[in-house]
Amino acid sequence: MSLGAKFxxxxxxxxxxxxxxxxxxxxxxxxxxxxxxxxxMGSLKQSGEKAKAAFKR
Incomplete structure (x- = not known):
């Protein structure tokens, strides 16, 4: 997850x-x-970004 998206x-x-x-x-x-x-919505977006990062590895 990028720092900008996290922030x-x-x-x-x-x-x-x-x-x-x-x-x-x-x-x-x-x-x-x-x-x-x-x-x-913010929490869901965070979860989505974490899932996306997990599948990138």
């Missing part, structure tokens, strides 16, 4: 966590859902 995916996970937490704190369901979606 980008981790950034998406962190942004999702922040957005989800802000939505939870304010009671805004839309922000909470968007944050959860962002967090999950």
């Amino acid at each position: 980008k995916n981790n950034t998406q996970v962190v942004k999702g966590r922040i957005k989800e937490g802000f939505g939870r704190a304010t009671g805004n369901q839309r922000l909470k859902r968007e944050g959860r979606a962002g967090r999950v």
Whole structure:
């Protein structure tokens, strides 16, 4: 996994966590859902990159 892709995916996970937490704190369901979606998408992308790297070897 390239360093740039790893950084980008981790950034998406962190942004999702922040957005989800802000939505939870304010009671805004839309922000909470968007944050959860962002967090999950970042994690899935990380897993995909790890799998791709494993098959390259």
